[in-house]
Amino acid sequence: MAAPSTGTRRPIRLLDRRVLEHPGGRRLYVYGELRGQLPTDGARSEPPPQLHRRLDPLTGTWVAVSPARNARPQTPPRPGSADAPDGAVDTPDEGPSCPLCPGGPELPFSYEAAVFENRFPSLMAHPPAPPAAEDALIAPTAPSSGRCEVVLYTEQHVGSLATLAPAQVAEVVAVWTDRSNDLWAQADVADVLIFENRGEGVGATLSHPHGQIYAFDHLPPQIALRARRHREHRARHDDCLGCRVVAADDGAAERQVAANDSFTVAVPFAPRWPYEVHVRARRHGAGRLGDLTGDEQRDLAAALRDLVLRYDRLFDHDLPYMMVAHEAPHEQPDWHLSFEFFPPHRGPDKLKVRASVETATGLFINDTLPETTAAGLRETHPPHTDWREVVVPSVRQVD
Numbered sequence: 150m151a152a153p154s155t156g157t158r159r160p161i162r163l164l165d166r167r168v169l170e171h172p173g174g175r176r177l178y179v180y181g182e183l184r185g186q187l188p189t190d191g192a193r194s195e196p197p198p199q200l201h202r203r204l205d206p207l208t209g210t211w212v213a214v215s216p217a218r219n220a221r222p223q224t225p226p227r228p229g230s231a232d233a234p235d236g237a238v239d240t241p242d243e244g245p246s247c248p249l250c251p252g253g254p255e256l257p258f259s260y261e262a263a264v265f266e267n268r269f270p271s272l273m274a275h276p277p278a279p280p281a282a283e284d285a286l287i288a289p290t291a292p293s294s295g296r297c298e299v300v301l302y303t304e305q306h307v308g309s310l311a312t313l314a315p316a317q318v319a320e321v322v323a324v325w326t327d328r329s330n331d332l333w334a335q336a337d338v339a340d341v342l343i344f345e346n347r348g349e350g351v352g353a354t355l356s357h358p359h360g361q362i363y364a365f366d367h368l369p370p371q372i373a374l375r376a377r378r379h380r381e382h383r384a385r386h387d388d389c390l391g392c393r394v395v396a397a398d399d400g401a402a403e404r405q406v407a408a409n410d411s412f413t414v415a416v417p418f419a420p421r422w423p424y425e426v427h428v429r430a431r432r433h434g435a436g437r438l439g440d441l442t443g444d445e446q447r448d449l450a451a452a453l454r455d456l457v458l459r460y461d462r463l464f465d466h467d468l469p470y471m472m473v474a475h476e477a478p479h480e481q482p483d484w485h486l487s488f489e490f491f492p493p494h495r496g497p498d499k500l501k502v503r504a505s506v507e508t509a510t511g512l513f514i515n516d517t518l519p520e521t522t523a524a525g526l527r528e529t530h531p532p533h534t535d536w537r538e539v540v541v542p543s544v545r546q547v548d
């Protein structure tokens with residue numbers, strides 16, 4: 150279970166980063182060795198037209214309107230993949246048509262790990278002007294300001310956080326941390342959301358191992374709600390809500406899936422999805438990726454890889470999931486960094502559908518007992534991995 154902390158000084162590993170630009174200015178961050186260059190001429194990607202936000206007058210929440218996203222590429226469908234239970238599993242021969250593989254439009258050369266600004270963004274640093282509102286008093290429009298990036302975990306077309314070598318997962322953590330630090334430092338960024346949609350079951354249109362990052366110019370509703378709950382708890386009880394949640398998870402053995410020195414891994418007390426699992430930083434003050442120590446970074450990589458291994462063994466196929474990292478918004482000292490997973494399954498071949506009640510009211514109905522699903526994940530017994538020698542590298546900019 151818990152990987153013992155060695156307490157010894159860890160060797161420092163450096164990971165080079167170079168910033169390139171596609172014609173038209175979309176940035177490409179290449180991590181590790183630079184093995185090629187981008188063409189200096191070529192099709193410039195134009196800003197998507199009609200990108201904007203509209204306020205829903207009845208809930209006071211924003212909706213991002215991004216019609217150009219419908220044109221984004223999709224991995225070509227495979228015969229019988231739509232209803233096969235292993236539909237999320239890739240076949241290597243799909244490779245050549247994948248836009249994320251080396252030689253594709255995003256990266257014409259071989260790479261270790263990379264991040265690029267999304268060709269089909271929902272949010273942009275310099276968005277087009279929004280259309281006029283119908284009734285600006287109750288329902289204004291706004292530009293869709295923010296950032297949308299794509300994180301490539303590896304150049305290998307087939308794989309996942311479960312099958313990458315520990316050192317590769319450590320590198321993914323280093324890349325996330327680097328982008329997170331950079332985005333939180335931007336004056337117009339109020340929230341950074343690192344996430345991954347894995348599998349067609351959650352709408353992933355490309356199967357190459359990758360995730361995404363959105364940076365928002367405002368706190369999205371669920372994040373704002375969490376921030377308010379933390380502040381209210383502090384005001385009423387003079388302690389940290391995040392610390393209380395960690396203590397509750399630690400005290401409830403039947404909800405725990407795994408744990409290590411730095412992170413709890415548990416089905417939450419009130420999960421909305423049957424196999425929802427949260428990986429939460431234990432230490433008060435570890436609110437963002439950039440707050441983690443070297444040992445904590447390594448423990449995060451270990452916890453994430455272990456959890457995805459468990460998911461994939463649970464029903465004997467790669468379980469689709471949504472994964473999001475919740476990092477502390479500005480001035481939220483009580484926030485504990487968490488990586489939260491939402492697989493859509495409620496059984497080996499049954500999907501939970503977000504149906505009428507959930508969609509209309511926000512009240513989720515969970516058809517499973519959290520303690521039972523946690524036991525199922527505990528009993529998957531993934532093979533032991535030795536993380537003692539793994540070091541999450543520090544990123545350094547190379548000109």
Ligand SMILES: [Zn+2]
Pocket residue numbers: 244247248249250305306357
């Ligand atoms: Zn690929």
Ligand SMILES: [Zn+2]
Pocket residue numbers: 389390391392393432433434483484485
């Ligand atoms: Zn705390």
